[in-house]
Amino acid sequence: MALTVFILRLAVCILAFPMYLLDFLGLWNWICKQWFPYFLARFTVMYNKQMESKKQELFSNLREFTGPSGKLSLLELGCGTGANFKFYPSGCQVTCVDPNPSFEKFLIKSIAQNRHLQFERFIVAAGENMHQVATGSIDVVVCTLVLCSVKNQEQILQEVCRVLRPGGAFHFMEHVADKPSTWNYFWQQVLDPVWHLLFDGCNLTRESWKALEQARFSKLKLQHLQAPLSWELVRPHIYGYAVK
Numbered sequence: 604m605a606l607t608v609f610i611l612r613l614a615v616c617i618l619a620f621p622m623y624l625l626d627f628l629g630l631w632n633w634i635c636k637q638w639f640p641y642f643l644a645r646f647t648v649m650y651n652k653q654m655e656s657k658k659q660e661l662f663s664n665l666r667e668f669t670g671p672s673g674k675l676s677l678l679e680l681g682c683g684t685g686a687n688f689k690f691y692p693s694g695c696q697v698t699c700v701d702p703n704p705s706f707e708k709f710l711i712k713s714i715a716q717n718r719h720l721q722f723e724r725f726i727v728a729a730g731e732n733m734h735q736v737a738t739g740s741i742d743v744v745v746c747t748l749v750l751c752s753v754k755n756q757e758q759i760l761q762e763v764c765r766v767l768r769p770g771g772a773f774h775f776m777e778h779v780a781d782k783p784s785t786w787n788y789f790w791q792q793v794l795d796p797v798w799h800l801l802f803d804g805c806n807l808t809r810e811s812w813k814a815l816e817q818a819r820f821s822k823l824k825l826q827h828l829q830a831p832l833s834w835e836l837v838r839p840h841i842y843g844y845a846v847k
């Protein structure tokens with residue numbers, strides 16, 4: 604099986620040779636950072652439609668984590684275009700973090716469409732180092748479709764724990780690797796390298812639930828789900844929340 608995966612991977616990589624060439628020349632990363640927000644803006648419309656009820660379920664308890672100030676301070680990690688804004692409760696104070704500055708103009712549009720929120724700031728940074736955010740200052744951190752792309756999941760989750768106040772929560776919804784016995788898992792393995800290059804560092808084969816189980820949260824509520832998405836490769840999902 605490993606040999607078949609290797610041969611098919613090689614074939615796919617040959618077909619994607621122009622992309623690898625641009626990457627070798629140091630141009631692909633720049634192109635990807637520019638085109639990815641446009642792709643994501645379109646993808647989000649489809650994703651939010653197909654996942655509407657699951658997102659509503661995921662975010663239904665956000666208010667329970669409002670801190671002593673009486674306002675819910677929420678940090679969206681890997682905010683992208685602001686796909687989750689419409690699910691947040693009124694008056695919620697939103698801070699956005701994303702390493703790709705090209706998302707800013709999409710964020711501005713989402714903010715204009717979600718006047719029920721109080722937007723704080725957009726920090727251009729990777730989640731592995733959010734030194735601009737004070738320790739224990741956030742009630743809820745949200746992360747959707749991000750753990751598949753980050754360089755270091757363990758470090759991200761340590762940072763999440765640092766910025767959360769005690770009793771604060773981390774809400775997540777992530778696509779993950781399928782069960783190893785499935786055809787979908789086989790194709791995830793084959794397509795992973797090209798997918799990674801094409802979709803700005805996204806991985807199809809991450810078992811992100813393991814990092815969440817190992818992180819230092821006091822409570823973890825995590826569910827596996829075959830999401831009702833048209834793209835089979837990203838159907839296996841995990842979602843839920845963890846409390847600091």
Ligand SMILES: C[S@@+](CC[C@H](N)C(=O)[O-])C[C@H]1O[C@@H](n2cnc3c(N)ncnc32)[C@H](O)[C@@H]1O
Binds near residue numbers: 643684701729746
């Ligand atoms: C697939 S998009 C998801 C965007 C948004 N959360 C959503 O649900 O539509 C992945 C996002 O993670 C961001 N990202 C990648 N690496 C990151 C990191 N190390 N820390 C924080 N965000 C990261 C990307 O720039 C991108 O905005």
